[in-house]
Amino acid sequence: MHTIDLRSDTVTQPPPAMRHAMANADVGDDVYGEDPTVNRLQALAADLLGKEAALFVPSGTMGNLICLLVHCERGDEYIVGNAQHTYLYEAGGASAVGSIHPWVIPNQPDGTLDPADIEAGIRPDDPHAPRTRLIALENTHNRMGGRLLPPEFLWTVRAIADRHGLRLHCDGARLWNAAVALGVEPAVLAEPFDSLSVCLSKGLAAPVGSLVVGNRDFIAEAVRKRKLLGGGMRQAGVLAAAGIVALTEMRDRLAEDHANAQRLAEGLTALGYRVLHPVETNIVIFEQPDESAPNERAARWRTQGLLINSIGERRYRAVTHYGITEADIEQALDIIQRVG
Ligand code: TLP
Numbered sequence: 001m002h003t004i005d006l007r008s009d010t011v012t013q014p015p016p017a018m019r020h021a022m023a024n025a026d027v028g029d030d031v032y033g034e035d036p037t038v039n040r041l042q043a044l045a046a047d048l049l050g051k052e053a054a055l056f057v058p059s060g061t062m063g064n065l066i067c068l069l070v071h072c073e074r075g076d077e078y079i080v081g082n083a084q085h086t087y088l089y090e091a092g093g094a095s096a097v098g099s100i101h102p103w104v105i106p107n108q109p110d111g112t113l114d115p116a117d118i119e120a121g122i123r124p125d126d127p128h129a130p131r132t133r134l135i136a137l138e139n140t141h142n143r144m145g146g147r148l149l150p151p152e153f154l155w156t157v158r159a160i161a162d163r164h165g166l167r168l169h170c171d172g173a174r175l176w177n178a179a180v181a182l183g184v185e186p187a188v189l190a191e192p193f194d195s196l197s198v199c200l201s202k203g204l205a206a207p208v209g210s211l212v213v214g215n216r217d218f219i220a221e222a223v224r225k226r227k228l229l230g231g232g233m234r235q236a237g238v239l240a241a242a243g244i245v246a247l248t249e250m251r252d253r254l255a256e257d258h259a260n261a262q263r264l265a266e267g268l269t270a271l272g273y274r275v276l277h278p279v280e281t282n283i284v285i286f287e288q289p290d291e292s293a294p295n296e297r298a299a300r301w302r303t304q305g306l307l308i309n310s311i312g313e314r315r316y317r318a319v320t321h322y323g324i325t326e327a328d329i330e331q332a333l334d335i336i337q338r339v340g
Contacts (some may be wrong), residue, residue: 001305004328004335007265008159008309009174009257009321012205015147017249018242027237030056031227037237041244045211048247049196050187053219055205055212056240058084058231062174063197063210064136065093066225070218071167071195074099078134078169079121083143086136086171097229101130109277111141112153115160122164135161138171139189140178145285146261148178156193163191168192173199173210177281179256193217201283201293203282204246205322208239216256247317250322257282260320267333276315284318285311297340304335 003012014022028034038056045054048339057063064086072078078094080087082104086094094100105117111137123129135157139149161168170193172178192195195214200206212222226232233239258281265279265286274291288297293309301308311317319328 002331003305003307004332005307005323006318007307008204008319008334009319012201012322014201014205014207014242015245015250015322017207018245021241021245022238025237025241027235029234029238030035030236033230033237033242035237037244038240041240041247043209044244044247045198046213048186049190049213051190051196051213052215053213055219055222055226056233057197057210057212057226058208058233058242059201059274060171060197060199060210061090061093062226062229062231063212064090064169064171065097065229065259066231067169067195067197067204067214068094068134068136069098069099069171069228070221072098072100073133075101075130076133077101077103077119077123077130079103079105079113079132081113081138082138083141084106084136084138084146084171085131085142085173086138086141087258095238103132103304107141107144109144111144111149113137113146113157114279115156118157118160119263122166126272132166133162134167136169136171138173140174140281140283141286142173144282145279145282146174146283147277148280148283149183150182151184151192154189154192157252167194168337170196171192172196174202174281177203177254177258178249180273181281182252198244200243203257203321204250206239206242206246209243211243253322257320257322257324260324260326263326263329264320264332266317267329268336271333271337282320283321286318287318288314300339301335304339306332306335
């Protein structure tokens with residue numbers, strides 16, 4: 001049976017060009033800084049994002065944590081949205097590993113934070129309070145249905161950060177999707193930030209890897225934190241080679257994933273499901289029309305080869321990606337219509 005896997009864009013398989021590049025990569029010991037392919041990937045990412053330097057790391061979770069650890073000391077506070085991945089899905093790493101205290105404010109339905117909430121969360125200079133150090137955003141916003149944060153909003157938050165001497169971090173796991181959807185260069189979306197963590201292993205289909213970007217001093221310290229977390233890799237050029245193909249050949253095609261997500265959302269709406277957010281990129285969050293347990297429905301779809309994650313409250317998340325064609329979307333809608 002043909003499987004249509006809409007659980008995440010993390011399930012993508014590396015395309016042939018990537019496997020070929022991996023097999024033929026020049027490698028060295030990257031902990032010595034001697035892997036030529038890793039060095040090429042890092043230079044490419046820094047250039048694409050308009051930053052001085054980049055660091056290859058094993059995952060987006062580690063990328064975000066490294067950035068938080070560089071920006072914040074133990075007991076410092078960072079401002080984060082209540083639906084952001086860093087806060088929700090990273091095993092509490094900021095506090096567990098860094099003793100960094102989160103100040104959590106509501107994410108708006110479009111994935112932004114209310115500037116008034118940010119301002120209100122910044123601590124006074126008072127020995128009773130933790131020191132606010134950092135504001136963290138997420139672009140695109142996963143839990144808000146892949147919504148993208150437009151440059152105007154990013155600059156509004158940058159201005160707040162500057163007024164209060166704070167740093168600004170972006171979880172840009174899917175920044176590439178935002179750039180394609182907005183028709184801008186990734187550097188435009190990276191410019192307001194001191195640091196970003198961006199992923200190669202989501203829609204860009206690399207098997208492993210993320211990059212942290214920032215200025216040279218920031219990255220020098222990030223190297224130390226990566227080592228601390230056990231993320232220093234040796235002949236990692238085998239993986240970086242896939243990352244180079246991801247960045248050079250896989251970004252433009254994300255538009256196809258966005259079109260497929262649109263099609264899926266339209267079809268679901270026609271079948272009586274409620275799509276919760278305007279679909280701007282490759283994620284569709286939707287709600288079932290009745291009270292039955294979401295797990296039952298997802299299990300029925302699974303028997304027909306359709307994999308979609310239930311995210312609670314009668315809601316589901318479907319993610320389009322390199323492994324999903326237009327025909328798959330039609331078939332997925334057909335399965336949902338047939339089995340309910
Ligand atoms: N997200 C995964 C799950 O963990 C939810 C997914 O399937 O979407 N930031 C964002 C915005 C992410 O969506 C993810 C992965 C990460 C960071 C973490 O990346 P990895 O999985 O490489 O640690």
